[in-house]
Amino acid sequence: MSIPYYIFGIIYLVGLLVLGFFLLLNIYHIVRYGFFRLNGQLVTYLVLGVMLVILIATASLLMSVDWFTEFTIF
Amino acid sequence: MHLPWSTAFLQQHSDEKVLLILRRHWLVLFRFICELIGLSLLPMSFFITWYWLDWDIEKNSLIYIITVLFFSLYYLGVWLRFYYDWFDYYLDVWVVTDQRIIDVQQKGIFNRVVSELNIVKIQDVTSEVKGELQTFLDYGNVYVQTAGEQRRFIFQQVPHPQAVAQLVIHTNNEAIKRHPAEAKLE
Numbered sequence: 001m002s003i004p005y006y007i008f009g010i011i012y013l014v015g016l017l018v019l020g021f022f023l024l025l026n027i028y029h030i031v032r033y034g035f036f037r038l039n040g041q042l043v044t045y046l047v048l049g050v051m052l053v054i055l056i057a058t059a060s061l062l063m064s065v066d067w068f069t070e071f072t073i074f
Numbered sequence: 075m076h077l078p079w080s081t082a083f084l085q086q087h088s089d090e091k092v093l094l095i096l097r098r099h100w101l102v103l104f105r106f107i108c109e110l111i112g113l114s115l116l117p118m119s120f121f122i123t124w125y126w127l128d129w130d131i132e133k134n135s136l137i138y139i140i141t142v143l144f145f146s147l148y149y150l151g152v153w154l155r156f157y158y159d160w161f162d163y164y165l166d167v168w169v170v171t172d173q174r175i176i177d178v179q180q181k182g183i184f185n186r187v188v189s190e191l192n193i194v195k196i197q198d199v200t201s202e203v204k205g206e207l208q209t210f211l212d213y214g215n216v217y218v219q220t221a222g223e224q225r226r227f228i229f230q231q232v233p234h235p236q237a238v239a240q241l242v243i244h245t246n247n248e249a250i251k252r253h254p255a256e257a258k259l260e
Contacts, residue, residue, distance in 0.1 A: 005136065005139055008136075008139055008140060008143055009143075011143075012143040012146070012147065015147045016147075016150070019147070019150050019151060019154050022154060022158070022183070023154055023157065025183055026154075026157055026158060026161045026183070029161065029165065029180070029183070029186075030161060030164070030165070033165060033186075039164065040164065043157070043160055043164075044157075047153055047154075047156070047157040050153050051150055051153055051154075054146055054149050054150055054153070055146070055150075057146075058142060058143070058146035061142045062139065062142055062143075064133055064134065065133070065134055065138075065139055066134055069134065071136050
């Protein structure tokens, strides 16, 4: 039985969706309750910036991967 | 000074003056930052082991892909956790005005509890500073007991608890002078 590498990419994307959902929920609360002022904006932009750097680093590390390569389990 | 969320869900009365907006002491936030640093450094032991053992991992191998994806999600999760902790810290707030005390508590992502009490109804205010750290950094709890209820308002881990307690007592006395009839009802 063979599994292509992109399956792991899909699992990763599902994980990203879950994290993204909670991130948006937190941002929504801060904006909704009127706390999106200087401190709120600073921390929110810092967290979003770091997350963006992590995503760019991940993409650049995996740029050369051939996602359609298959590996055999059995 | 206006209530920071007056447009959102709490209406500041037209003749109401905000005296104090309190959050927990910065040490609570500092603990979250230490956690963030600790959790960020944790995978370093894995990378150091990797480097020391001189593992040569091909860039198109399965182990490489899984490692990169795992640590990417791990670091995103660590930062999201920090953001959540900070959000929990930032959205828990106590507001003392010349008419009422408002306690806003964010409990998890989906629960938010807002309680308020009339400043005239306050019966007893106690400040508590426990231990060396709290004494050294001057933070602790302030307990506000209302007349008609068993429940107490607790300002948890707030800076300068004695000064806060004195301000609440002073505001209560002033409010009773302004509204003696309301105070007698209790």
